[in-house]
Amino acid sequence: MNSLADLAPQLDRGSDMPLWSQFRDSLRTVILSGELSVGDKLPTEAELGEQFGISRIVVREALADLVRSGLIYKIRGQGAFVAAREREEDFVSTVLGFSDEMERKGLTVRTQVLSQELRPATPAEAQVMSLTGDDPLIALKRLRSVDNELRLLVETCVPADLAPGLHRVKLENRSLYDVLRRQYGLRIVRAERWIDAVLPDEATAELLGLTAPEPLLRIESLAFNQNGRVLEYYKALHRCKSSRLHVKTTT
Structure with missing residues (x-):
């Protein structure tokens, strides 16, 4: 060779x-x-x-x-x-991040950070993430494309005490999971996800470059570390016109 x-x-x-x-x-x-x-x-x-x-x-x-x-x-x-690379999108059924899973298939992922801030958790976020009161978290809003096609709008929350300073880390065109693993030693071992179909509002349609009404898949996810604590909570709107999600199940 x-x-x-x-x-x-x-x-x-x-x-x-x-x-x-x-x-x-x-x-x-x-x-x-x-x-x-x-x-x-x-x-x-x-x-x-x-x-x-x-x-x-x-x-x-x-x-x-x-x-x-x-x-x-x-x-x-x-x-x-x-390794062989698959064509379907499996990230909803694995603990791989979106970037890692797309790159495994030979696809180019680009990430635009729309907002990145340290703020108190809302009551709803605190409840779903098992936080206390107004515990601080890092809130991210990102727009992601695959091979230059806008594909995903995702809002993510990470407890601030698990990833101090994450709100100052440059995440443009970077995998969040890779940063959490490499910089903070954090690893996701399991996740729970809920999926339904929604129609986007005008602002979302504009961000995703939709020129005509198009249903999106809404994915809500809770990811846990090895201690059973919520490491990440996200809500994503996924454009599936040119792809489909693949979910594996076991007994």
Whole structure:
């Protein structure tokens, strides 16, 4: 196999972006461009480190993140391989974030942050998130597109004590779940979601670029950490005209 470093975007050691995330994005670019096919084996950690001029620790962290997002998989004793990418949207039935799940399928996600603030929880938010009184939370409103198509309008709340300073973190074109995991050590282990169909109001239709009336799927979600505490509460309006949601169930 030719050196992946010859095919991938170069790493910028003067950038504020960590080397592991630059390396992860470089590998993702190579995979999604078709230079690597489904089932292809990646070079070993040592080989990747030599090709890109980085440590095995950096390589290992990047590969672990690609495994979490489903873009590659590992077989013990055999190495890492390129995974198949699905066409349907499975994020409603997994604890993957929207960005991770879309990127796993080779799609480009863009996120516009409409608002990001630290404020007291409303009585309704406090009740559903099991908060006390007017406990502070970080409230986000984001507009998300997939392959340049506006797809999702989502309002998210995260308890402020779990992610202090999150209201000051730059989240434009970033995965919230990745930030929570990397910067705060927070991990979602389960979620409960409710889905129904609604017609958008005029403001929502304008934000999503709807030129004609179109029903949207409304998704309400509570996500929990390993201690059973609500880590995230969101309400999303999802445009499904060019996609469909896929839900897996088990007994």
